[in-house]
Amino acid sequence: MSKKLDRKGFLKMSTAGLSTSVLAGMALSKPVVAKNRTNQGRPIRLGFVGIGGRGTWHLSAALGIEGVEVPAICEIRADRLENAKNMVEASGRPSPTLYGEGPMGETDFERLCAEEDLDAVICSTSWKWHAPIVLAAMNNDKHAACEVPLMLTLDEAWRIVETYEKTGKWASTVLGGFPDVTLLNMIRHGVFGEVLHIEDGYVHDLRFVKNNIEREPWRLQHSIDRNGNLYPDHPMRTIMPAMDINHGDRIDFLVSMSSKAVMLNRYAAEQFGTDHPDATRTMNQGDYNASLIRTVNGKMITLNFDTNTPHPRESFRLQGTKGVYEDGADVETIYLEGPSPESHEWESAEPYLEEYEHPMLKNYNPPPRVGGAIEGHGRRMDQTPINWHNLIMAITEGTQPYIDTYDSVTSSAVSAVTEASVANNGRPVDFPDFTKGKWKERTPIFMEA
CATH class of the missing domain: 3.30.360.10 (Dihydrodipicolinate Reductase; domain 2)
Structure with a gap:
């Protein structure tokens, strides 16, 4: 039996900052730091693609975290796009740039990935678009956090691995939850x-x-x-x-x-x-x-x-x-x-x-959420879920989420x-x-x- 964990080695997360999480005291898979860039001291900028039930839940989760900005949203249904825009504005953030209603339609996420200054793209679309969206993000100098599954075919799997190894930008299914x-x-x-x-x-x-x-x-x-x-x-x-x-x-x-x-x-x-x-x-x-x-x-x-x-x-x-x-x-x-x-x-x-x-x-004791409980297709929560904290910490510290690109694929x-x-x-x-x-x-x- 291995020696017991020293609980003093796990720092309580406080309102002072996300980087002091207990997660920081655990060895994850060996990180790849994209261009040695971290986000410490500046806002995390996220773009959202897909604002159905799960996308709404993830957007709600992100808007409750201080220091997270949402400059851009892509969704092909006008009612969902409008609702997401209202959610961002109601949080006190600037109105986001909207994608999905123009001539590119379902592929307008490509324009979002190419034009927006973002740290990561959050993907919550139907399955067939997951791989194209995360690849578009990675090829445009952005990380990608995706609902499961990350891709549907082995060809897509190898393309994601090779793109990660070429660009240093990760793709993770961290949105899918946290292990036991x-x-x-x-x-x-x-x-x-x-x-x-x-x-x-x-x-x-x-x-x-x-x-x-x-x-x-x-x-x-x-x-x-x-x-x-x-x-x-x-x-x-x-x-x-x-x-x-x-x-x-x-x-x-x-x-x-x-x-x-x-x-x-x-x-x-x-x-x-x-x-x-x-x-x-x-x-x-x-x-x-x-x-x-x-x-x-x-x-x-x-x-x-x-x-x-x-x-x-x-x-x-x-x-x-x-x-x-x-x-x-x-x-x-x-x-x-x-x-x-x-x-x-x-x-x-x-x-x-x-x-x-x-x-x-x-x-685990995250800062109080801004704007109340998380709403959408998922469990109603008054606390930021630990996988979302893990995602934000990875971006902040220039590492990868607990489930990295290789494991997600x-x-x-x-x-x-x-x-x-x-x-x-x-x-x-x-x-x-x-x-x-x-x-x-x-x-x-x-x-x-």
Whole structure:
């Protein structure tokens, strides 16, 4: 078991400045500093592309942080663009330059990236635009923070990696959330011994969303055109650091297979009638997809994907050489060989979670938000989320967010590789090494500095 973290080494974040965060005391992946430029002492300038539900939530998050400016917004829907403009003005900031309504339409983000003086572009559009937007930002001397997935194809993945290595401008899926650092703290302290296997997934009934053309009309098309694990990033954001993927280990290969596709047709028939086009339209995406992933060092991941069947949300399971942890629908349980009071019987994980609560979370005390709680498609919050703080700190200090370019690309690329395996009758497919061998020396994230 590793020595305990010295909590005195974690500085409480105060209203004096974001750079004093406890996150600064943790070793992230080795940073690349773009042109040795930092933003200490000057405002952070962000441009937003896509102001739907998630984009509104991120804009609201940014406007509550003192020292953040929003000079430019791009959105193809006039009502959303106007609402975003009003939000910026209501915060007391200057009215932003608006993009998206001119002749360039959907590609007007290219003009924003080329013309605006920005530190980073925040991307919250439909999936197909993620890679083009982050590439446009990076090629115009701007970082890119993106909702998941970062890209859809392996060609896009390699283009992002090569652009990052050429320009020094990163692209990160930091907007997608933050890993379970308390569980990671337990792993770092050797509670579970050596981690052997993790099972997780995106298991979330989205039939209503896919059939709601007003909400996200693009989402159903992915089920029509594709077949694999189309949304791996949410589970992978905790799995990757828990297994040190790209930081001492890497994904070697995977196998993936999908069930038949029946549920979206049945849902459309039940909701809209048997004459509705979606009741008989061919759906490529199987209703349930399971993928087995193996790392070079022999660890395994079971990754599930099911957004088409009726069910509650997903569960999580971690198996180590000393015991197991499970986060079910309503309860978190644990069994550790030796410490657990009854042999081969579950006990509540709550005492362990309290004991090993990560100091990063325990000491997280950001400045009060300007203008109140965060609004939009996401949890209503009165506090700046820690991943948004991590994003701002990275820009301020000239580093990268906790999930850097290599890790962000790796996480999203799981989708494309599972599609290749499904298309080849579930045969193994080798996983690209986007780090080009650097995974052997890269420091695990959230280690003691």
